[in-house]
Amino acid sequence: MSHLLPLSRVARLVGQSRHALQEMIRGGTLATFDGMVEFDELLRAFPDVKWDDDAELRRVNEIKDKAFAKRVLERALPDKEVLAARLTELGNDYAAAKALLAHYANVMTWLDEKIDEIEEDGSEETRHALHTVRAFLLRNLAEAPADAALAQALIARERILRIMSAHVTIQPSGHEFYVEGNDTLLEAALRNGVSLNYGCSNGNCGDCKARLVSGEVKKVHAHDYVLKQAEKDKGTILLCSYAPVNDVVIEANVAGARDIPVQQLTAKVKSVEVFNPAMAALHILAPRSQRLRFLGGQAIALRVNGAEGRYAIASCPCEDRHIEVQVPRLAGDAFADALFTRLKANDTVEVEGPYGEFVLDEDSPRPAIFLAFGAGFAPIKSLIQHAMSLDLAESMDLHWLADAAGHYQDNLCRAWTDALDNFNYFPHAPTDDLDATLRAIVVDYPDLHRFDVYAAGTIAELDAAREHFMREGMHLARWFAGAIDA
């Protein structure tokens, strides 16, 4: 069994974010070997973790699930074939460890006999030395090391994690995620906000073809797509039909905004959430057979009974079939009128999209500032949730400059702050003096050149903000703007 653990698994074991661990590595309080952490180092660096009690980890995960508005994950067991394969692997590890112990016992017996032999012929001095060695060995073999119980609890917890989930690394992008329960590789990737290529999601089109670089997978859903023998020989698999048995490395393309085609689908209204008379959210569900592919920050066009509108998506691509848009009530807007007065659960909505390139730079590990002007909160919310699911930015600061609709999801932003160490929320009251507010924001960032800035608002608001941020050192290339209608 390997005694080296990847950083993402360590994060799960100790209930900390990867960024917090990277901070420890940089500060010299956690040692790594080729990016991996040894069991002993883990015990040394986290002396206070109760390895046999994961209540704290559960609590943080519950808060996170709530804060991300994700559907409650089924904590289902893995597919039975996958479970059997993982248990077989665990059994093999156990058998190998037992065989090794039996070998060590034989070596000790042989050593004991040798000491007897030498003692018989040896001098007084030799006999005394051998007696000391034998006493030392017997004493140490009889005594369990001081941290044996901790090590045992850590190994047990790590083993349970390995049975319940497998770690996936995508090459060449470097994305990482875990496959839990009976998810396929594709389902787990989408749940974690990783936008892999796919089409039908049920084994017919072949669009989700990828190459298994290392590790083992099992087919968990039958598929009709015929993989040629030459493809199979090269390790080609269908992401929508396979699940990992153990930790795997997969070669697959991660889609950017330009790679995702415009799709048309008919969705059902799940609910209408009226925040206040000026702002409401529409929650819709895509059909099981045709989920909408999009990236956080993109927009969709909606049509219902002849009324139409184009809105930024406010939800995360990781939320399975759920899509949220936020609609301000503007005079003469027929779609907003329908939403505030007539739309109800199970009504039909035509959806077309996604549109736009206001998306995360997934290659950037920089800290991020999110600037939401009024209803620009919708795409910013989507981006933040997407960044959270990808565990992307070193830190995230949200500045929400409210308009007359106010901070209508203030509680959600505060929940993010409570749940995440690297998230800060700064609400700014409506004002006539936008420049003064922007000046007050940038003054708190003397190192703006280090940051990515994502801003959503009207063109005038974005122009003003860009000017202030660039004047204080932001690089234009690190400015990402999404314009919304005034």
Ligand code: FES
């Ligand atoms: S998405 Fe169509 S075969 Fe996998």
